[in-house]
Amino acid sequence: MSExxxxxxxxxxxxxxxxxxxxxxxxxDGLWLQGHFMSCEGCRSPLTRLLMKKQVVAISRPxxxxxxxxxxxxxxxxxxxxxxxxxxxxxxxxxDLCDDLFFEPxxxxxxxxxxxxxxxxxx
Numbered sequence: 001m002s003e004x005x006x007x008x009x010x011x012x013x014x015x016x017x018x019x020x021x022x023x024x025x026x027x028x029d030g031l032w033l034q035g036h037f038m039s040c041e042g043c044r045s046p047l048t049r050l051l052m053k054k055q056v057v058a059i060s061r062p063x064x065x066x067x068x069x070x071x072x073x074x075x076x077x078x079x080x081x082x083x084x085x086x087x088x089x090x091x092x093x094x095x096d097l098c099d100d101l102f103f104e105p106x107x108x109x110x111x112x113x114x115x116x117x118x119x120x121x122x123x
Contacts, residue, residue: 014043019075022101023068030101037105043078047106050077050084054093054103065091067098074102 021029073088
């Protein structure tokens with residue numbers, strides 16, 4: 001994949017049924033999405049950028065939005081590049097389920113790329 005292709009944000013390649021399932025919180029759709037993030041550089045790259053933001057931004061207030069609203073903001077971010085609202089970002093970072101859904105795959109790939117031996121030892 002060329003550098004230009006990596007910079008183009010993914011557009012609507014996540015099936016609608018998966019989107020609805022993720023918004024509703026179904027486990028199967030969440031697992032599908034995590035697997036997709038592990039294999040799709042186009043989706044994972046923006047998540048990795050947010051992951052870096054997560055590490056430097058302290059969330060000082062509790063999230064004021066629900067999981068579906070925050071997840072919808074994350075889908076919008078993946079499709080258009082429009083960063084999630086502060087409230088949605090705070091929710092994703094503070095909610096274990098949402099954090100695992102969006103950031104765990106990016107963290108795993110970053111770890112694998114930087115230290116594959118450590119991943120093998122952990123498994």
